[in-house]
Amino acid sequence: MAKRIDVSGLTAYYGSHKAIEDISMTVEPRSVTAFIGPSGCGKSTFLRTLNRMHEVTPGGRVEGKVLLDDEDLYGTGVDPVSVRREVGMVFQRPNPFPTMSIFDNVAAGLRLNGNYRKSELSDIVEKSLRGANLWNEVKDRLNKPGSGLSGGQQQRLCIARAIAVEPKVLLMDEPCSALDPISTLAIEDLIGELKERFTIVIVTHNMQQAARVSDRTAFFNLAAVGQPGRLIEIDDTERIFSNPSVQATEDYISGRFG
Amino acid sequence: MSTAAVTDKRPSTLRAASLPKWTPWAIAAGSIALGLGISAAAGLDSKIQWALIAALLFILGTYGVAARVEGRRQAKDRVATSLVWVAFLLAVIPLVSLIWVTVARGVKVLDIHFLTHSMGIVADTEPGGGIYHAIIGSLEQVGLATLIGAPIGVLTAIYLVEYGRGKLAKAVTFFVDVMTGIPSIVAGLFILSLMLIFEMQPFGFAGSLALAILMMPVVVRSTEEMLKLVPNELREASLALGVPKWRTILKVVLPTSIGGITTGIMLAVARIAGETAPVLLLVFGNPFINNNPFEGAQASLPLYIYQQFANSAGSGAAYDRAWAASLTLIAFVMILNLVARGIARWKAPKTGR
Numbered sequence: 001m002a003k004r005i006d007v008s009g010l011t012a013y014y015g016s017h018k019a020i021e022d023i024s025m026t027v028e029p030r031s032v033t034a035f036i037g038p039s040g041c042g043k044s045t046f047l048r049t050l051n052r053m054h055e056v057t058p059g060g061r062v063e064g065k066v067l068l069d070d071e072d073l074y075g076t077g078v079d080p081v082s083v084r085r086e087v088g089m090v091f092q093r094p095n096p097f098p099t100m101s102i103f104d105n106v107a108a109g110l111r112l113n114g115n116y117r118k119s120e121l122s123d124i125v126e127k128s129l130r131g132a133n134l135w136n137e138v139k140d141r142l143n144k145p146g147s148g149l150s151g152g153q154q155q156r157l158c159i160a161r162a163i164a165v166e167p168k169v170l171l172m173d174e175p176c177s178a179l180d181p182i183s184t185l186a187i188e189d190l191i192g193e194l195k196e197r198f199t200i201v202i203v204t205h206n207m208q209q210a211a212r213v214s215d216r217t218a219f220f221n222l223a224a225v226g227q228p229g230r231l232i233e234i235d236d237t238e239r240i241f242s243n244p245s246v247q248a249t250e251d252y253i254s255g256r257f258g
Numbered sequence: 259m260s261t262a263a264v265t266d267k268r269p270s271t272l273r274a275a276s277l278p279k280w281t282p283w284a285i286a287a288g289s290i291a292l293g294l295g296i297s298a299a300a301g302l303d304s305k306i307q308w309a310l311i312a313a314l315l316f317i318l319g320t321y322g323v324a325a326r327v328e329g330r331r332q333a334k335d336r337v338a339t340s341l342v343w344v345a346f347l348l349a350v351i352p353l354v355s356l357i358w359v360t361v362a363r364g365v366k367v368l369d370i371h372f373l374t375h376s377m378g379i380v381a382d383t384e385p386g387g388g389i390y391h392a393i394i395g396s397l398e399q400v401g402l403a404t405l406i407g408a409p410i411g412v413l414t415a416i417y418l419v420e421y422g423r424g425k426l427a428k429a430v431t432f433f434v435d436v437m438t439g440i441p442s443i444v445a446g447l448f449i450l451s452l453m454l455i456f457e458m459q460p461f462g463f464a465g466s467l468a469l470a471i472l473m474m475p476v477v478v479r480s481t482e483e484m485l486k487l488v489p490n491e492l493r494e495a496s497l498a499l500g501v502p503k504w505r506t507i508l509k510v511v512l513p514t515s516i517g518g519i520t521t522g523i524m525l526a527v528a529r530i531a532g533e534t535a536p537v538l539l540l541v542f543g544n545p546f547i548n549n550n551p552f553e554g555a556q557a558s559l560p561l562y563i564y565q566q567f568a569n570s571a572g573s574g575a576a577y578d579r580a581w582a583a584s585l586t587l588i589a590f591v592m593i594l595n596l597v598a599r600g601i602a603r604w605k606a607p608k609t610g611r
Contacts, residue, residue, distance in 0.1 A: 091491060095491040099510075161495075
């Protein structure tokens, strides 16, 4: 189910501005990979190139290769819509659809894509909500609007919505930055469970979080303001936080940055 | 010296003298009385003059009293508040008096008979008759115009917000802006020139075409604003689920903004429902009932009002009918607005737990 991601020589632009340059890395299936680095270094941009969401931004374009189990996402004839069905995404701010109930939010991916059987729908919704550790909190009010939930619940609703379409990879763009510590803990526990089934990539500004949830950590940095961001190093999380091979990583992690 | 002792000696910096709550009313009453007094003394008989004098006195008085008691900042605040109130009253007075006059004069002949009969066998100067033919005409012409104008307008707005990049989008925006400024008589003349080329007689649908031209830019503008209000995050959330762009627009963007779009369309409908000029040119008017908008002259409510005033040779019965028709037209637009608000509230993004 979970798939491996192989990135080689990836460069992304916003119009004429080069945001990230020449990034190569491998993300193992059924593992959690964390991206850390200062603001503006291109972590989120890089994350969005992994499911072709980068080109949704006006002027966004990408050079290089992203292999999802040997299939190039940027190859000719590849449909970005099919890519996004394989590679799901959770955003920084919880964004449930305001016109839909909790049930409809989780079912949205299946319904809008049109490939589901009616009898299966409620099972899939229940499975996804259980998968996102939200079922017990919302099972009695599935018909209520999703926007009535708390921030942490909304974010878990968004995770349930993303896993309902059974992607192979789940991208998370600072999923906890708008949440309190308790909701954050709930989502971190959830990430630990989800990695049994999905390949997970998470962007975070919280280094303790990266250390807690991830198996591998990638450090991004940029030489100066206006310069493109680069991948400095990627290694096992334990090694990155104890004995990184690059001085800049150690400086950033220990707070001696700049 | 302790801190408590220091605070005791100083006068409070947080509290200051303030005027009692009834002060604005007292000043208002005083300035109205004074305004009336000055007008009487000077022998001014215009009603507007004493009101203007009173308004001026009210603002000056408020500033003076407040500056003396409360200080200059509070005085400026009170003057700003009273300016807002004066502006509000100036805006509401004509509206209320318009509705008041229309209702007072319109109810005289407004009854079931009036709503269900035409002017077919009634001369314009005689009492009796009704507006059934005009209601039919208005409903059909405005309905057809909406059927043409609303979809084109909404689709244009979707193009501009969701797809439009570069020169074509800029050109479309420019022409929509130009269309907003087209006088209704010009839209009428445009269709009339087509009618003359094809040698056609006036008919209801020709009026609908001109009304659709007038309606489109209003719908485009309001729909555009509503679509821009939909947060980009919702579009991205849907795209990231692997939903194609067109389904994202159809199932996420439009439902989120449907309330505002409906309101915009209804405002456009209200605008064209009162148009007289193109209808006069293209539909011509007809005292008989004509249910077919595609053949033969029809009537419409604004045209009926105009003709009752113009062709009645001072007959009171015709004036009464014109006022009653005006009341019907206002009620028609108001009901449309209420329906639109109902739809907007029903379809609006749900909140609460």
